[in-house]
Amino acid sequence: xxxxxxxxxxxxxxxxxxxxxxxxxxxxxxxxxxxxxxxxxxxxxxxxxxxxxxxxxxxxxxxxxxxxxxxxxxxxxxxxxxxxxxxxxxxxxxxxxxxxxxxxxxxxxxxxxxxxxxxxxxxxxxxxxxxxxxxxxxxxxxxxxxxxxxxxxxxxxxxxxxxxxxxxxxxxxxxxxxxxxxxxxxxxxxxxxxxxxxxxxxxxxxxxxxxxxxxxxxxxxxxxxxxxxxxxxxxxxxxxxxxxxxxxxxxxxxxxxxxxxxxxxxxxxxxxxxxxxxxxxxxxxxxxxxxxxxxxxxxxxxxxxxxxxxxxxxxxxxxxxxxxxxxxxxxxxxxxxxxxxxxxxxxx
Numbered sequence: 152x153x154x155x156x157x158x159x160x161x162x163x164x165x166x167x168x169x170x171x172x173x174x175x176x177x178x179x180x181x182x183x184x185x186x187x188x189x190x191x192x193x194x195x196x197x198x199x200x201x202x203x204x205x206x207x208x209x210x211x212x213x214x215x216x217x218x219x220x221x222x223x224x225x226x227x228x229x230x231x232x233x234x235x236x237x238x239x240x241x242x243x244x245x246x247x248x249x250x251x252x253x254x255x256x257x258x259x260x261x262x263x264x265x266x267x268x269x270x271x272x273x274x275x276x277x278x279x280x281x282x283x284x285x286x287x288x289x290x291x292x293x294x295x296x297x298x299x300x301x302x303x304x305x306x307x308x309x310x311x312x313x314x315x316x317x318x319x320x321x322x323x324x325x326x327x328x329x330x331x332x333x334x335x336x337x338x339x340x341x342x343x344x345x346x347x348x349x350x351x352x353x354x355x356x357x358x359x360x361x362x363x364x365x366x367x368x369x370x371x372x373x374x375x376x377x378x379x380x381x382x383x384x385x386x387x388x389x390x391x392x393x394x395x396x397x398x399x400x401x402x403x404x405x406x407x408x409x410x411x412x413x414x415x416x417x418x419x420x421x422x423x424x425x426x427x428x429x430x431x432x433x434x435x436x437x438x439x440x441x442x443x444x445x446x447x448x449x450x451x452x453x454x455x456x457x458x459x460x461x462x463x464x465x466x467x468x469x470x471x472x473x474x475x476x477x478x479x480x481x482x483x484x485x486x487x488x489x490x491x492x493x494x495x496x497x498x499x
Contacts, residue, residue, distance in 0.1 A: 191233075192453070195456065196458065197224060197225070199456065200452075201220055207264070222246065222254070223258055225244050226244060226246065226250070226255065227258035230255045231446055232422060234423040255442075262449065263448070266340070269455075270339065276370075279296065279371070282295070282371075283371055285332065285333040285334075289333055290403040291403050292403040293493070294371040295373070295407060298410050299359070300328075300411045300412070302327050302329070303322075303346055304327060304425050304439070305324050306324060306431050306436060307433050309435060318346035318347060324346030325440055326346050326350070326353055327341065327440075328341045328354060329411065333410060335450075336451055337451050340447040342444045343436070344356075344357075349378070350379060351379050354375075354379055354380075363384040363385075372385055373385045374386050374404055377390065380483070381483060381487065381490060382483060386404065387404075388404050389401055396498040396499040399498040400493070400498045418450050421446075
């Protein structure tokens with residue numbers, strides 16, 4: 152009598168001597184519509200991931216069978232895009248929910264290992280100039296290399312009595328600092344910051360600050376909202392605009408900065424594991440931050456594959472910036488001078 156796949160040992164399924172795989176599910180056996188509706192992505196995209204991650208997900212072990220890279224990727228995509236380990240999804244690809252969890256862990260780590268390959272600022276002058284030109288075409292704001300903001304992702308309470316992850320709303324979360332270009336491609340993503348930290352503190356401690364203070368800030372700047380301090384490489388809105396030039400500057404700033412909010416909406420709409428509609432991420436802060444980063448990598452890969460339609464706002468509960476209405480006053484006189492020069496040169 153056949154043994155139901157759902158009750159086979161997880162390790163027996165995931166790893167195996169000789170790489171014999173359980174190929175109950177094959178991409179060629181299902182329609183494109185089924186793949187998109189169940190796993191969130193079309194066939195070509197899934198095949199690309201198999202090529203990209205296949206070697207990492209096919210590690211040799213001492214056991215007799217392994218789940219194929221293709222099936223592991225489908226299991227992970229199913230979780231990222233639905234936010235739950237659904238029995239019907241596991242049944243469709245022939246593995247248990249426990250095995251699906253292990254697949255998610257494997258694929259997540261494989262994507263995190265490749266984060267720097269897909270999430271980074273361009274290095275050459277021509278590409279940096281293209282960034283500025285594309286942003287300028289949106290609302291006439293010159294010199295912009297990216298738009299920056301933070302967003303909170305809810306997580307379960309850590310096992311330790313650690314209040315550092317409790318945000319101002321009393322919820323446990325990670326505060327994620329991200330930068331994107333004019334298309335919503337992520338240029339930087341730091342997903343590990345505890346939810347108790349204000350946005351300005353996250354930025355002060357972030358690798359992004361070191362990067363701009365040592366490399367890029369002389370060639371342009373980021374745009375951030377009023378939760379951040381004005382810096383020579385980070386232009387923020389004027390708290391109380393008074394002149395026509397200041398109003399024009401604030402309007403151009405707002406229209407350009409809005410790209411990062413649209414990007415957050417797109418990410419949480421595509422990756423429902425982040426939007427809170429199925430509950431918080433049921434992992435440690437470290438594993439949760441890796442899942443968020445893995446989704447960021449997939450977001451950029453999807454844009455590379457032309458899956459770049461802006462999504463409508465999701466109805467989920469992915470936490471927004473805690474400092475949205477808190478105005479930060481700059482004490483950097485040089486940064487104030489840079490912003491004033493920008494006002495006089497381009498908005499007067």
